[in-house]
Amino acid sequence: MKHLIPEFEAIKKRLPAExxxxxxxxxxxxxxxxxxxxADEDVDALVEYLGVPRIQIEEVLTFYTMLRRRPIGRWHxxxxxxxxxxxxxxxxxxxxxxRKLGVAPGQTTPDGRITLSTVxxxxxxxxxxxxxxxxRYHELQDxxxxxxxxxxxxxx
Amino acid sequence: xxxxxxxxxxxxxxxxxxxxxxxxxxxxQALAKVLRxxxxxxxxxxxxxxxxxxxxxxxxxxxxxWQVVDPDDGQPHYLLANAxxxxxxxxxxxxLLEHVPHKLLESMLIASYALCVRNCxxxxxxxxxxxxxxxxxxxxxxxxxxxxxxxxxxxxFSCDIYVFRGGGAYVCGEASSLLSSVEGTRGxxxxxxxxxxxxxxxxxxxxxxxxxxxxxxxxxxxHGAGEYRKVGTEKSPxxxxxxxxxxxxxxxVYEVECGYPWKKFLDEDCGGILNGRxxxxxxxxxxxxxxxxxxxxxxxELSHEALWDVNSSLGSGGMIAIAEGTxxxxxxxxMLRFYxxxxxxxxxxxxxxxxxxxxxxxxxxxxxxxPEDIDTLIHISKFNDGTTICGLGDAAGYATVDFIKHFRDxxxxxxxxxxxxxxxxxxxxxEVAHA
Numbered sequence: 001m002k003h004l005i006p007e008f009e010a011i012k013k014r015l016p017a018e019x020x021x022x023x024x025x026x027x028x029x030x031x032x033x034x035x036x037x038x039a040d041e042d043v044d045a046l047v048e049y050l051g052v053p054r055i056q057i058e059e060v061l062t063f064y065t066m067l068r069r070r071p072i073g074r075w076h077x078x079x080x081x082x083x084x085x086x087x088x089x090x091x092x093x094x095x096x097x098x099r100k101l102g103v104a105p106g107q108t109t110p111d112g113r114i115t116l117s118t119v120x121x122x123x124x125x126x127x128x129x130x131x132x133x134x135x136r137y138h139e140l141q142d143x144x145x146x147x148x149x150x151x152x153x154x155x156x
Numbered sequence: 157x158x159x160x161x162x163x164x165x166x167x168x169x170x171x172x173x174x175x176x177x178x179x180x181x182x183x184x185q186a187l188a189k190v191l192r193x194x195x196x197x198x199x200x201x202x203x204x205x206x207x208x209x210x211x212x213x214x215x216x217x218x219x220x221x222w223q224v225v226d227p228d229d230g231q232p233h234y235l236l237a238n239a240x241x242x243x244x245x246x247x248x249x250x251x252l253l254e255h256v257p258h259k260l261l262e263s264m265l266i267a268s269y270a271l272c273v274r275n276c277x278x279x280x281x282x283x284x285x286x287x288x289x290x291x292x293x294x295x296x297x298x299x300x301x302x303x304x305x306x307x308x309x310x311x312x313f314s315c316d317i318y319v320f321r322g323g324g325a326y327v328c329g330e331a332s333s334l335l336s337s338v339e340g341t342r343g344x345x346x347x348x349x350x351x352x353x354x355x356x357x358x359x360x361x362x363x364x365x366x367x368x369x370x371x372x373x374x375x376x377x378x379h380g381a382g383e384y385r386k387v388g389t390e391k392s393p394x395x396x397x398x399x400x401x402x403x404x405x406x407x408x409v410y411e412v413e414c415g416y417p418w419k420k421f422l423d424e425d426c427g428g429i430l431n432g433r434x435x436x437x438x439x440x441x442x443x444x445x446x447x448x449x450x451x452x453x454x455x456x457e458l459s460h461e462a463l464w465d466v467n468s469s470l471g472s473g474g475m476i477a478i479a480e481g482t483x484x485x486x487x488x489x490x491m492l493r494f495y496x497x498x499x500x501x502x503x504x505x506x507x508x509x510x511x512x513x514x515x516x517x518x519x520x521x522x523x524x525x526x527p528e529d530i531d532t533l534i535h536i537s538k539f540n541d542g543t544t545i546c547g548l549g550d551a552a553g554y555a556t557v558d559f560i561k562h563f564r565d566x567x568x569x570x571x572x573x574x575x576x577x578x579x580x581x582x583x584x585x586x587e588v589a590h591a
Contacts, residue, residue, distance in 0.1 A: 014316045016232060016275040018358050022320075024340030029282070029321055056341060063342040063500075064323025066282045082244045083443055084401040084476055086490050086582045120326065120494050121244040122283050125401030125474070126408045135285045 001031050001045040008049070021052050024060055028067055037068040065119075073108040073115035075153050078132040081118045084125030089142065093129055094118060096143050100150065114153070158425055159413020160387050162375045162395050163368070168255055173290055175297040178258040184303060186378035187262050190269060191311040194377075196227045199270035203373065205381035207393045211248075212238055212329070212366030213442060213472045215460050224353035225361045227272035234362040235268050235276040236338070237370050239291075240322050240329040242281055243442035244494065246474030248397035249367040251409040253280070253287035256371065257294035261317070263373035265303060268315045271363055275316050278367075279334050282322045292319055326498035330546045331364040332356075333500070344502045345546035368397055368473075388414030392459040396473050402439075403430045403479035403584040412458050419454040422477065430584045433479040437562065441471020443491050444551030446558040447478075479584040483576040484563040488556065489517045490582070495552035506549030509536045513556065520567070523574035530560060530567050 008027055015022055027050070031042045038061060047054045061067050077097060081090050094105060097116055101109055108115040124130035127139035131146065138149060171177055178184070190199055204219025225233055237260060241249040252260060260278070268276050280288055295317055298304050306314045320338055322328050328337045332346035335357045356362020372394060376384045388394045392414035398421070401407045405427030412421060422428065422435065429435050435450030446468040456462045463469045478487070496514035501507045513536045516529050537553030544550065560567055569577040 011318070014275075014318045016234075016358070018232070019339065021340035022338055025323055025337065026320065029323075050340075052340065059342050060323070060340065064282075064325055066324035081490070082494055083439075083487065083490050084245055086487075087402050087476070087478070087482070087584070089583050091582070119283075120497055121242060123241050123247040123250050123281070125245050125247050125476070126399060128401060128407075132283065137285060 001027075001034075001042045001049075004030055004034060005049060020050060021056070023050055024052065024057065025064070028057075028060065032067060037071050039069075073113050075114045076117065076132075076134050077114060078117045078119045078122075079105075080120070080122045080124065080128070080130045080132075082121035082125075084121075085129040088128040090129040093131065093141060093143070093146060097146060100147070114150075158410050158421060159395065159416050161411050162384075162387065163252065163256065163259070163371055163397060164409075164411040166256075173255050173257060173294070175258055175294065175301060178256065182378070183258055183374075184262050186374045187265050187303065188309060190266050190377050191309055191313055196270045196272060199266060199377065200227075202377060202381050203270070206376045206384040207381075208369060208372055208376065208384070209392065209460060210366055211368035211372075211396065211473065213243065213444065213469075215469065215471075218365055218369050221353060221365070222267075222271060222363060224351065225271050225363060227270070229361070232275070232358075232360050233271050233273045234357040234360055235264060235271055235273040236331075236334065236357070236362065236364045237264055237276070237278040237367050238329060238331065238334060238364050239278050239280040239284075239287070239367045240334060241284075241367070241472075242326045242329050243444060243472045243474050244491075245401055245439060245476045246399055246442050246472040247401075248399040248409050248473050250284060250287050251397065251399070252367055252371050253284070253291050255290075257291045258298065259371045259374055260291075260367055261294060261298050261303070263370045264317065265308070265315060266373050266377055267363070267365070267370060269313055273363075274314060275318070277317065277338060278319045279328070279338065280319060280321055281329075282324050288319065288321065295319060325500070326494075327500045327546065327548055330548070333546065334364060335362065342500070344500055347545050389457075389459045389461070391461040396458065396470060398458070398473045398475050400426055400475040400477065402476040403433065403482070404428070404477045405430060414459045416458045418456045418458050421458060422453075426477070429477060429479050431479075431586050433481065433584060435477060436480045436482055437478040437484070439474075439476040439478070440468050442474035443476070443494075443555060444547070445469045445471035446554055447562060449562050450478075481578055482582060482584065483578040483580045484559055484566050485517070485570045485576060486521060486580055486582055488559045489521050491555055492517050492552065495548065499548060503544040503549065505540045505543045506552075509540045509549060510552060512536050513552065520570055521580075525571035525574070527571060529571060530564070534560060 105118045131138045200222045209215040325343045327333050328343040333343040337343040352362050399409045438453045492514045496510040499506045499510040537556045540549035540553045566577045
């Protein structure tokens with residue numbers, strides 16, 4: 001994490017002086033982007049850098065669903081299963097992906113390539129159903145477009 | 157056409173979101189006028205006179221929220237744009253962030269000037285990728301052009317902005333919980349009083365406004381409150397961005413002038429219901445607003461007062477159309493699973509109640525429902541109401557009670573026959589001819 005400190009210092013310039021703990025979430029996001037997850041040594045380094053109690057960082061890590069303590073697959077497929085996506089076929093897509101990848105939602109394929117998850121509303125209801133692949137949205141999906149998408153994911 | 161336009165008043169092109177394009181459409185002129193010709197109190201007066209109501213869900217008048225803040229009390233104040241758009245069915249702020257991020261930024265500068273804010277924030281939901289990149293690029297453009305930073309346009313006014321990404325928690329769209337999140341803790345909502353406009357971020361007076369609410373301000377200050385009042389109805393001035401999804405032929409984001417007929421909107425603008433079906437029900441403004449039967453909706457106009465009269469609301473503008481043949485029991489199951497998943501766990505009635513409600517509806521859908529389950533769901537819903545810090549549990553309860561009120565027969569049928577009265581369908585598929 002230490003190599004990211006210059007970036008964190010740059011963020012501080014646009015933040016009010018009285019809010020040092022505001023950096024907790026931005027730092028965790030950046031660390032995860034860098035490493036893929038947040039390791040114990042990152043937590044140690046952040047506690048030291050921000051001077052906040054360790055428990056505060058741990059609480060944040062367990063509260064926000066986007067933050068991970070463990071590595072996941074190279075490709076993270078997140079299928080929205082909320083109201084509008086369900087009304088446009090999300091349940092079929094989840095079954096389809098599960099069958100095709102041989103894993104249930106929440107699991108990673110044995111080769112470590114793909115993690116399948118379900119998520120709640122991604123704000124893409126007008127172009128439902130939506131599947132997020134890593135950070136990108138893929139909208140108006142069906143079985144055929146998902147097969148194509150899976151084929152395009154680079155091999156390990 | 158859905159009436160006059162304030163926000164979607166331009167043609168979307170691959171570059172229409174840039175500063176250059178926004179400036180060519182007259183962007184940042186309102187800011188220059190405000191900074192050079194108006195006093196902060198006059199800006200607040202204009203916003204109050206415009207009567208614009210909050211577009212995040214609660215429809216609270218923005219001006220009245222602002223009036224609580226005393227610009228001259230000598231302490232720091234904060235402004236936050238709530239872009240944690242997570243209410244299921246809502247995707248209108250995303251449209252603004254992707255297509256007119258500068259409208260939000262200009263409006264936030266105007267608001268910051270009015271409220272004596274030195275540091276403002278946009279709290280954007282963490283999953284939003286393109287909206288974040290567009291907004292972050294717009295912020296850099298605005299800094300480079302001298303609209304943010306020290307001594308803006310040579311007027312002595314200084315303001316910084318930071319785009320804060322959320323961590324994937326629905327509850328953080330609630331204003332106080334959003335502030336907890338910015339302070340670097342779990343996104344727990346806070347008890348009021350004190351109001352956030354008295355003690356908000358870092359215990360300072362803070363205004364949290366929705367992205368759409370704020371984005372209207374540049375227009376209001378440019379044309380004046382009087383002109384704004386001419387758009388919409390007397391009690392619902394202006395327009396609403398309606399994001400419609402579900403079983404309509406043309407889902408998407410529409411800017412609708414308040415007072416526009418709902419039936420016309422659905423039948424003509426949205427192209428009617430899929431496969432020529434009838435409209436069974438409609439969720440008007442995000443799943444936390446109460447569901448209405450189709451025939452009720454057809455008789456109404458799209459305004460706050462019309463929806464309040466039928467005990468519902470325009471809420472967040474996240475409209476979901478539900479076609480005839482959709483299983484309302486399974487739809488409520490999807491909703492209760494969501495509320496259970498998103499309950500932050502701070503207040504016992506919501507933390508436990510959402511879990512109970514979710515398990516009861518799961519039991520019904522699994523064909524193991526008991527006759528008393530309907531009353532149990534209503535009991536949990538009513539117990540939640542008013543016993544928790546924020547409105548998440550209340551909203552889940554209202555949704556449950558109204559689903560049962562309008563479609564009780566489907567719940568009774570499911571429990572008695574151990575299967576859905578409507579084949580358990582959520583999708584609206586074309587009828588297959590029987591052989």
